Amino acid sequence: MMNAVSAIAAAAAAGLALTGCDETPADAPAKTTTQVADASGELVAQKQPDQQEPKGSAAALVAIGLCAPREEVLFSCRLENNKIASVCGAKSKSGETVAQYRYGQPGQAPELAWPDANSPDRLKFASVPYSGGGEAQLHFLRGDIQYIVYSRVIRTNFAAGEPNNPALDDGIFVRKADRIIARLACADRDVMPVDYEKAGRYADNVEDGIVELEY
Numbered sequence: 134m135m136n137a138v139s140a141i142a143a144a145a146a147a148g149l150a151l152t153g154c155d156e157t158p159a160d161a162p163a164k165t166t167t168q169v170a171d172a173s174g175e176l177v178a179q180k181q182p183d184q185q186e187p188k189g190s191a192a193a194l195v196a197i198g199l200c201a202p203r204e205e206v207l208f209s210c211r212l213e214n215n216k217i218a219s220v221c222g223a224k225s226k227s228g229e230t231v232a233q234y235r236y237g238q239p240g241q242a243p244e245l246a247w248p249d250a251n252s253p254d255r256l257k258f259a260s261v262p263y264s265g266g267g268e269a270q271l272h273f274l275r276g277d278i279q280y281i282v283y284s285r286v287i288r289t290n291f292a293a294g295e296p297n298n299p300a301l302d303d304g305i306f307v308r309k310a311d312r313i314i315a316r317l318a319c320a321d322r323d324v325m326p327v328d329y330e331k332a333g334r335y336a337d338n339v340e341d342g343i344v345e346l347e348y
Contacts, residue, residue: 197325199235199243207232207331208271208282210303210319211239218305218317220271220282220327222335225250232256232271232335234280247275258336259343260329264288265297269327271336272344278314281306281344284326301326306346313347 196202198209198219205222212218216238223233225248234256237244248254260269265288272281282305290298303326304318 199237199239205230205331205335206325206328207335208284208303208325208327210324211321212304212317213320214317215320216244218282218319220256220332222331225252230335232258232332234271234273234282245275247273247280256336257339257342258332259339259341261343266299268343269329269332270342270344271327271332272342277309279308279344281308281346282327283346302348303327306344308344 197206198211198217198221200206200209200219200221207220207222209217209219209221216236219235221233221235222230225231231248232255233246233248235243235246248256254273256271256273258269258271261267263286266286268283268285270281270283272279274280284303285301287300287302288297289300290296301324302318303324304316306313307315
């Protein structure tokens with residue numbers, strides 16, 4: 134059921150962190166990148182503008198959102214505040230590939246990247262089926278603030294014999310003490326919804342860990 138829901142969302146919508154509680158164009162030449170830790174120990178993709186992949190090379194990839202060219206993208210979109218929220222498959226200092234949440238301005242180092250390079254913490258992945266749809270979440274706690282990246286498909290037509298007319302909804306919630314303190318929806322069509330398969334590999338699966346939210 135979840136694979137079908139993920140496929141619907143990905144096909145219909147081809148294409149997260151508020152600090153404290155507030156793209157390379159597709160046709161641009163790809164640059165090589167390295168993963169380094171900044172002064173705070175957070176993983177940051179650093180571009181090498183003087184190095185370019187050979188044309189036609191299998192490695193000639195492009196950055197997506199705040200994910201570097203060689204990183205797998207678990208989620209990415211431009212939010213309604215014109216900032217980017219991305220969840221990327223990043224290398225930790227131990228060499229393990231983990232899901233890392235990034236939030237900030239396109240083309241700049243993230244304002245927030247979680248977990249940092251030295252942390253054993255991991256994002257949690259949960260999903261739940263609906264009638265004619267479903268929801269996937271990647272979430273984590275940073276202090277007493279909880280961040281929830283979500284993608285959901287909602288059936289809007291229940292008439293017998295008619296199409297389901299699914300509605301897609303993606304974005305981020307921020308909670309403190311079970312109170313919603315911010316919500317930002319994805320604001321354009323270049324959305325890469327939560328990828329179930331990649332999220333299952335790079336984040337901790339919590340079958341009963343879906344966060345109940347009021348949309």
